[in-house]
Amino acid sequence: MTEIRFDDRVAIVTGAGNGLGREYAILLAARGARVLVNDYGGNTMGSGRSEGPARDVVAEIEGSGGVAAASTDSVAESAGGAAIVAAALDRWGRVDIVVNNAGIADVGPAFEDLDDDRIHAFIETHLFGAFNVLRPAWRAMRERGYGRIVNTSSNTALGIANAFDYPAVKAGLIGLSRSLALHGASLGIKVNVIMPLAATRMSAQVADPKVRKWIAETFPPRKVAPLLAWLCHESVPVSGEIFSCGGGRAARVMTTVIPGLKQDEPTPESIREQWEVVMSGGDPVVALDGSVDAQMMDDGFASIAGSSVGSERSGSS
Ligand code: NAD
Secondary structure (H helix, E strand, O other), X not given: XXXXXXXXXXXXXXXXXXXXXXXXXXXXXXXOOEEEEEOOOOOOOOOOOOOHHHHHHHHHHHHOOOEEEEEOOOOOOHHHHHHHHHHHHHHHOOXXXXXXXXXXXXXXXXXXXXXXXXXXXXXXXXXXXXXXXXXXXXXXXXXXXXXXXXXXXXXXHHOOOOOOHHHHHHHHHHHHHHHHHHHHOOOOEEEEEEEEOOOOOOHHHOOOHHHHHHHHHHOOHHHOHHHXXXXXXXXXXXXXXXXXXXXXXXXXXOOXXXXXXXXXXXXXXXXXXXXXXXXXXXXXXXXXXXXXXXXXXXXXXXXXXXXXXXXEEOOOO
């Protein structure tokens, strides 16, 4: 089996001073990548700053014979994103891999008590954070005709009963990633999404002690890093996909649509009458992009927009 390696590649890993990002940076460097270890060294909700975490991970990588440099800029500011990408370009002249991993989370208040500052903090760190790093990185990747990007979502983006700001931005990253994947298809740039589960200081905040214990015992971060590395590799066969990963499991997460109900003149009553068809009419189709849904709305879409490339029968792969 040939070893998966990243010799000559330059990787940026944000939030790499702790938890998952640290594991990613260490594995990519162990496989030959030069790694910009970015971390502003805040607490789990972004207060405080320290150069320590990024520098410690760089020292660890260098101690094992790898190549790394520290960056302590915040991804939450556009100037920070520009500085992170510039640091990699100034030092190594290229950016091949970006892992958008930096993140904040805590146990929040009830939905109706969420304040604006808190919602902004989530949007700025997770969603703007990805835009801030990816815009300058995209320019550099586009110029070289090559790039691998992994953005970090969460299975909470599928819904969770007691958090709202965090799942909302994690869902936003899916839309960004899938659109960038389509945009990058002709540019040599692949973009995928990871939904990790790992025992870190972030997941240690889970309120239920039984869940906390289960995560701590079952999901070491090192078990997520191998999938992440594969998604960063030049031979990764997919783009625009979402993967759940933790405790040794790696699995594709799919969005599907069904043909459903089509009526010439729907009324509230006719929809009520045919509710079964709305809910389960026809086979699910994996929607790799929005055109799949548009095509199901009306067959005319295919002739207007060209053939749909974004679909696949559920279970066919
Ligand atoms: P962590 O707190 O251990 O690590 C996150 C790191 O990001 C920290 O070192 C922090 O300093 C850094 N960071 C935060 N904001 C930053 C900013 N503005 N600029 C630069 N660095 C910043 O948490 P983790 O569990 O390793 O989380 C990593 C990613 O995985 C996050 O995006 C998180 O939302 C996501 N995630 C984690 C889990 C899990 O089970 N641990 C589950 C789903 C998603």
